[in-house]
Amino acid sequence: MKPRPNYSKIIRLTIFMSSTLLVTLASAAVYNYIYLQASPLSLKTAKVVFADGTDAAQAGTNVGTNGTYVQFTSMSGWPNATRIYENATVIMNSDSAVDFTCELSRDSWTGNTGSIDELYVRIYDDSGTPQGTLDVKAGNTTSFTIIHTEVWRVEWRIKWNANALSTDTATVTLALRITGEGTSE
Amino acid sequence: MLPEFIGILGIDIFLLLSIVTCLFDLPALIQYVYHISAFVGLGQFWITNVFGINEETRFLVYLAYLGIGIANVIFINTYIHARDERIVWTTSFLCGITIPLLLSSFLATSLYLNKIEISLPSMPLVPIEVILATVFVSAIAIVGSLIASSISSERNRFPPIRKDREVKK
Numbered sequence: 246m247k248p249r250p251n252y253s254k255i256i257r258l259t260i261f262m263s264s265t266l267l268v269t270l271a272s273a274a275v276y277n278y279i280y281l282q283a284s285p286l287s288l289k290t291a292k293v294v295f296a297d298g299t300d301a302a303q304a305g306t307n308v309g310t311n312g313t314y315v316q317f318t319s320m321s322g323w324p325n326a327t328r329i330y331e332n333a334t335v336i337m338n339s340d341s342a343v344d345f346t347c348e349l350s351r352d353s354w355t356g357n358t359g360s361i362d363e364l365y366v367r368i369y370d371d372s373g374t375p376q377g378t379l380d381v382k383a384g385n386t387t388s389f390t391i392i393h394t395e396v397w398r399v400e401w402r403i404k405w406n407a408n409a410l411s412t413d414t415a416t417v418t419l420a421l422r423i424t425g426e427g428t429s430e
Numbered sequence: 431m432l433p434e435f436i437g438i439l440g441i442d443i444f445l446l447l448s449i450v451t452c453l454f455d456l457p458a459l460i461q462y463v464y465h466i467s468a469f470v471g472l473g474q475f476w477i478t479n480v481f482g483i484n485e486e487t488r489f490l491v492y493l494a495y496l497g498i499g500i501a502n503v504i505f506i507n508t509y510i511h512a513r514d515e516r517i518v519w520t521t522s523f524l525c526g527i528t529i530p531l532l533l534s535s536f537l538a539t540s541l542y543l544n545k546i547e548i549s550l551p552s553m554p555l556v557p558i559e560v561i562l563a564t565v566f567v568s569a570i571a572i573v574g575s576l577i578a579s580s581i582s583s584e585r586n587r588f589p590p591i592r593k594d595r596e597v598k599k
Contacts, residue, residue: 260571261449265449267565269445276435
C-alpha cells in the first residue's frame with residue numbers, strides 16, 4: 246500500500262522555510278543598519294595646508310586653524326603699476342610620499358572690480374619655477390601637482406587702473422581643490 | 431565587526447534547528463520553540479539598540495544566545511542518534527550540521543575577539559517599515575501554523591467516536 250503523504254508536515258515545513266528566509270533577510274538588514282550607525286565620520290589632519298610666507302606681514306596673511314584656509318587683510322596695489330607680493334603665503338604638502346593634484350579657481354569676485362587691470366595669482370615650486378597662474382579677472386582655473394614634502398610659494402600681482410580712486414576696494418575669494426587626500430592612507 | 435554578527439549566527443542556528451527537527455519528525459512543539467527562539471534573537475537586536483547597551487554586554491548576551499543554540503544542535507544530534515539508532519543519520523547530522531556550526535561559531539567569536547575585520551558585501555538599505563512588515567508577516571504565519579498544529583494534535587488525541595451500524599440479525 247502506498248504511504249499517504251504527510252500534508253501537515255509538508256505545510257509546516259513550507260511555512261518554516263518561508264519564515265526562515267524572511268527572518269534571515271530581516272536580521273541581515275537590521276545588522277546593516279546597526280553597522281552603519283556604528284561607523285562614525287572620522288576626522289583627519291589635512292595634508293596640503295597653508296602657512297605664512299615671507300611677505301606675510303605686508304600682505305596681512307592670516308592662516309586659519311589647521312592651515313585649511315588663509316586670508317589676506319592688508320593687500321593693496323598701485324594705479325597703473327604692478328605691485329607684487331612674492332611670497333604672501335605658502336602651500337605645503339606634508340605627506341611623505343604622495344603628490345597631490347590641486348586646482349585653484351576663483352570662487353567669488355566683488356567690489357570695484359572694474360577698476361582693476363590685472364590680478365594674478367602664481368604658484369612657484371621649490372626651485373622657483375611657475376607651476377600655475379590664475380588670472381582672477383578672467384576667472385580661469387589653474388591646476389598643478391604639489392610634490393610630497395615640498396613647500397610652494399604663492400605670488401600675488403595686483404595692478405589697479407590709472408583712473409582708480411583711493412576709495413576703490415575689491416574682494417576676491419579663491420578655492421583650492423585638492424584631489425586624492427585621504428585615499429592614500 | 432559588531433557583536434550582532436554573533437547574534438545573527440545564533441538566529442540562523444535556531445532557524446536551522448526548527449527545519450531540521452521538522453524533517454526528523456520531532457514533536458511539533460519543539461519545532462515551534464526553536465523558531466520562536468529565532469524571533470527572540472531578532473528581538474534582542476531591537477532591545478540592545480533601543481536601550482543603548484554597551485558593546486561588551488551585547489557581546490556576552492549574543493555569545494550566550496549562540497552557546498544555547500549550539501548546545502541544542504548537539505542535543506538534537508544526540509537525540510536522533512538515541513532514538514533512531516542509525517549511524518548514517520547521526521554521522522550525516524554530525525558532519526553536515528554540528529561540526530560546521532561549531533567551527534563557524536568559533537571562527538566568528540575569534541574574529542570578533544581579535545578585532546579582525548571581514549569584508550561583507552554592502553547591502554542596500556531596506557526601509558525599517560519593510561523589515562517590520564517582513565517580521566510581522568513571518569510571525570503571523572508561524573502563530574497561525576502553531577494554532578493549526580495544536581488543533582490538529584488535539585483532534586488526534588481525542589478522535590471523534592465512530593458509531594458502528596448495528597446489524598440486526
